[in-house]
Amino acid sequence: MTILGDIVKVDNNLDVNVKWIMEELGVGQSFDVIRRDITLAGRRATLFYINGLVKDEVMTYILTALADLKEEDLTPDAFLQLYNRYVSYIQVEDVDDLHKAVDKIVSGEIALIVDGFKKVISIDVRKYPARMPEESDLERVVRGSRDNFVETILFNANLLRRRVRDPKLRMELLQVGSRSKTDVAVVYIKDIANPGLVDIIKEKIKAIKMDGLPMAEKSLEEFIGSGSYWNPFPRVRYTERPDVAAAHLFEGHVLVLVDTSPSVMILPATLFHHLQHAEEFRQAPLIGTFLRIVRFLGVLISVFLPPIWLLLSLQPGLLPPGLSWIGPKSLGAIPLFWQFLFAELGIDLMRLAAIHTPTALATALGLIAAVLIGDIAVAVGFFNPEVILYMAIAAVGIFSTPSYELGMANTLVRIALLIGVGLFRLPGLVAVTLGTFLLLATTKSFGLPYLWPLLPFNGSALKDILIRPPVPLQKVRPRVLHPLDVDRQPYPEPARKPMIREEDIWRREGEENDGTKK
Known part of the structure; x- marks a missing residue:
């Protein structure tokens, strides 16, 4: 086994790799860490995984496919043949560092170690415990969607994808916590969000040196939030509604999703962002302004x-x-x-x-x-x-x-x-x-x-704060965010034929009923 700093290279001897992983994971001490020895094309192999975090039916299918392999099936390049052809699953990755292999095991993936190979095959068959999306108790609306974020980061990403079907939508995954390995996703639209803002947020998250984030998004906020820790006013807006999060993405904001939390952070946020509610935009503009x-x-x-x-x-x-x-x-x-x-x-x-x-x-x-x-x-x-x-x-x-x-x-x-x-x-x-x-x-x-658009003063933006603007009049994004694409409603191309007017429809209908139209 070769050790280079924090990197522990995979050895071609199966017993050496298995012994190191067993000591690292405490196999035999932790009841949910499973070791499964198999024979694969005449070679000894071992599977490591966490019981309860993997899909049983997928594991059964993979084991059935591998059990039928013969030695002649893995020639001339045995590892590439196994990796590219016979591990018939979508999310597969090869790892040459045992530390990374262990990190993938504890996150719910399967590690396949084969004797004679200097790489571990990681198979992503994770199945996290999750509840179905349901209406939030904090952000109820009379009309509108009832699906809200849950504690599983992949579900939350899917809820956003349903509403933002833009190929420029980016979801960059980071890990925070030397022990918790908490998944954190930075979400933004590439050709809208300010690149400087995105870089600052990612740099602050990467700079966190902590063993874990037990309180999920709140612990993360105290690390990346700017200003005094004792300032009681929130500088990050939380939401549990995918439609609210998607609306802020279109304005140029950046979202931060933390695994195990149903609350999504919206960055940056002013005082007036905390006074807005989805119900205002689910009603007519005048009623929304009144509310x-x-x-x-x-x-x-x-x-x-x-x-x-x-x-x-x-x-x-x-x-x-x-x-x-x-x-x-x-x-x-x-x-x-x-x-x-x-x-x-x-x-x-x-x-x-x-x-x-x-x-x-x-x-x-x-x-x-x-x-x-x-x-x-x-x-x-x-x-x-x-x-x-x-x-x-x-x-x-x-x-x-x-x-x-x-x-x-x-x-x-x-x-x-x-x-x-x-x-x-x-x-x-x-x-x-x-x-x-x-x-x-x-x-x-x-x-x-924090008091924008009151300080510094911006009259048009302040008007939109006090009066809920109709959607057709929301033509530009907030310039204070410095978005790459300012226009929300670009000028349309000239129409090839005149637009049908509503009064023409009813006039034709009347002529046909009177029999005057030939």
Whole structure:
């Protein structure tokens, strides 16, 4: 056996190769690592594979085909004859490094080692445990597709291929983790996406030196995400919908798929990307615009309503004469500032409880939260009714935020605003608001300003953010991404014959019914 640095060359002696692989994989210690000795054309051979990750029917077919081989069938070049002719399967590869052979075995492939050959034949017969695509709980729509990404990267790639039948679609596979060997796919359209952006993403992924990615895409995001680790605002958009992912591919974005995760990362992403939802594009433009405006207002209300009401309650002199009715009718046993903090803590506890509660008990949890906690707390005088009301409105606004990550970041901003108001009144509100705006203004996602198109200002792009544009009017891709192909609707070739008009169809129909047309 020849060892060259990290490379262990395949020996032509079967026993040497088998001994090394058995020690590396722990055959005999791990119950799912299988060794199968066979005779192939008068030569000794051994198969290694992981039980449960291979297709049994394909293995049976291959073994049946190899069992009928004779010595004279593998002449003059025995290895090429076996590799090109008798291993009758589509995905086959020859490997001359035992480390690579072991990596392929643990990923679900079969390694065929034949005595006298200095190469291992790797047969890709993987069959990963997978669930069928089903609708996402986070991105539901009234109308639209119900197939969402799953935990198997190959299934996710197929879901994208169904929607992007472009030969320029590229899916480059990388591996991250010295021990986990996690498959990561970088997906983009070659003649649309900015090559510099693609190279930066691939370089960051290749530079990761870690034993594994147990939390899949979230662990990867913390490695490749730009900026401070303690910035709560998400600089990567997640989606579980193939149609949303495909729409971003056509704009020039880059997708990152991580095996074992149903969430796909969209790079880069601004603040306004996290406020978009597929439902807006499944409705008419006017209705989609209405839904978008309602969502924007809901997010703003969820962040600023409780702090502003607390400020006006603590400083009634800020109220105009006509709004003197704003404020608490009764203070309650606990100061207002602490009431808001306790209510915030209670909402977050209920959110965690809802995640960990079985579906059958979710209704009971809601009754406990709404009746036994909220109503009785007001009845005994611990909480002011307005505090419960405004915190409930804020919770609805957080839940209406399409991005779960942005909703959690907005929760932290609201808590910071409440603390600022509770300690410093109006200067505290202004200082926290200004600090949050500066944080957003200085945040970037792979070089893209987080507040674009607000900062730097782009009027036409900002109009498309506030108003859902009709699809026929979406003629160009976002220029801030620097796509290679800017036009989404290239100018059509001149028509050879005039286009049929709708009114002509009905005029002909009327003439035929009246008998006036000869």
